[in-house]
Amino acid sequence: MTRLIALTSVLALAAMAAHADPAQTYADECAVCHGDHRLGGTGPALIPQTLGRMRGPNLEKVIAHGRAATQMPAFDEVLEPQEIAALAKYLQTPLDTDPEWQTEDIAETLWLDPDYTPANAPVFDADPLNITLVVETGDHHVSVLDGDTFEVLDRFETPFAVHGGPKFSPEGRYVFIMSRDGWVQKYDIWSLQQVGRVRAGLNSRNIAISSDGKHLAVANYLPMTLTILSTEDLSVEKVMPVVGKDGRKSRVSAVYQAPQRRSFILALKDTPEIWEVATDPDADAVYEGFVHSREKGMIEGLPSSEGLFARRRIMLSAPLDDFFFTDDYRNLIGAARTTGKGVVVNLNVGREIAELPLPGMPHLGSGISWDKDGRRVMATPHLEEGMLSIIDTQDWSVTDTIETAGPGFFLRSHENSPYFWADVFFGPNRDLMHVIDKQTLEIVKTLQPVPGATVAHVEFTRDGQYALVSVWEDDGEVLVYDAETLEIVKRLPMRKPSGKYNVFNKITFSEGTSH
C-alpha cells in the first residue's frame, strides 16, 4: 500500500514536472492550433517576431482568458498561473533555427476559393472608384464602404493581424491584403468576393504591387527574403534571398512600388543597402538613369542579372528604414534609427546626397507632400516626440516644426483640402486629432470626438469632401467628418478600425496619402 502511494506521488510529480516544461505545455495545449514549430496553423504564429509588440503580462492575460471574437479559448482552468507565466516566456524566446520557407512551401499553402465567381461588372450601383476599405483589427475583418452613401456593401474575414496598407490593382478592381504572419489575401471588389490566399512569408512587413499590376512583392523578416507573387493566381514567381554585399543576411523592413521607375524599392534592416528590383523585363528602359550614371562611373553595384527582377544595390553608410519618396521617385528620405537623422538618397545616381536632423523617430512612411510658397514640402510625424517636421524637398532643410499634443503615427490630406490631419497616437492625449492649415501651418482645430478613446488614421473620399476617422477601440466607430466644416455627419460602428483606404486616392497616388 505504502509503495502504491509512493508510486502515485512519483507519477503525480512527474506529470507536474512535465507540465512545468513550457515546451511540453506548448506541445500539449497550443500546437494543435498554432503549429508544431510555433509558426502558425489555424491560429497565428507564436514567435518573438509576431509577439514582440505584446508585453509579457498581456500575453499571460490572453493565455489565461482567451481572446474575444477569435477561437482562442481561456486556459486559466487548465493551467496554473506559474505554468502560464512560463509558457508566455517560452513563446517570447527565439526559435532555435531559422525556418526555411521556399517556393514549394509557399505553393502548398495556396488556397483559391471554390465559391469565387468573377463578375463582369460591379455587382453594386456605387462608384467603384469611390469604394473605401476599412480594416477592422478587432475581429480581423474588412468592411467595404460605398464612399458616397457610407453604406457597408460587404464585410469579409481577413487573415489574423493585417498590417500595412492593402494594395489595389491599377484599375482598382482587386485588392491584396497582408497579415503579419505572411498571409496574402486577394479580394475582388467588383464581385465582393474573396479570390484566395497564400502564405508568402512566416513573418512579413508589407506588400507592394508593380506599376503594371502583374507582380506583388512581400517584404519578409522571417525568413530573410523577398517573395514575388503573380497577382493573377497568387503563384510564386520568385523567392529572393536577401544577402548584403558583405555576405550578411538581412530582414526586409519594407518594400515600395516606384511607379515611374517601374521597380520595387526595398528597405533593408540589417545591412547598409537599398535594393531596387526591376518589374519590367526591359531592364534598359527601367535603368535608363542608372545606365547613364554607370557610364559616368557614379554607380556602385550593378544589376545582378538582366531583365525582370534584375536587382541593383545602392550602398549606404548605415541601414535606413521607413522611406518617404518624392513625387518623381528620384529621391527618398530614410530614417537612420540609431543616429536621429534623416538621409536623402538619390535613386538615379545611387548615393546619399544630404542629411537632415530628424530626432524622435520620424515616421517617414506616413509622410505627405504639397505645395507651399512655390516649394514642394513634406510633413512627417515622430513616434517619440510630440511634433511634426516640415521639410523643403528642394534644399532638404527642415523649415518648420509644429508642436502637437503628443507623438503621432499617421498624417493624411487630399488635393482638394486646405488642411492636413494629424493624430496623437501615443500618450495621454490619444483622443485628440489636429487639423492643420497646409499654408500657415497653424492648428486650426483640435478634435476630441470621444473623450478617452484613441482616434487615429484618416482617409478622404475620392473628392476630398469627407474625412473618415477611426475611433481605434474594440467597440469603435468610423466617424465621417465634413472636411470643410469639421463637423461629424455620420457614425459607423466598427470593431477596432485601423487603416482606411479609398480606391481612387490610392490608385492615383493622391498627394495627401502615404504610398
Ligand code: DHE
Ligand atoms: Fe505600421 C503601415 C512599419 C507598427 C498600423 N507600418 C506601415 C508601413 C510600414 C510600417 C513600413 C508602410 C507599409 C505599407 O503600408 O505598405 N508599423 C511599422 C513599424 O515598424 C512599427 C512601428 C512596428 C511594428 O511592429 O511593425 C509599426 N503599425 C504599427 C502598429 O502598431 C499599428 C498602429 C497597428 C497594427 O496594425 O499593427 C500599425 N502601419 C499601420 C497601418 C499602416 C501601416 C494602419 C497603413 C497606413 C496607411 O495609411 O497606408
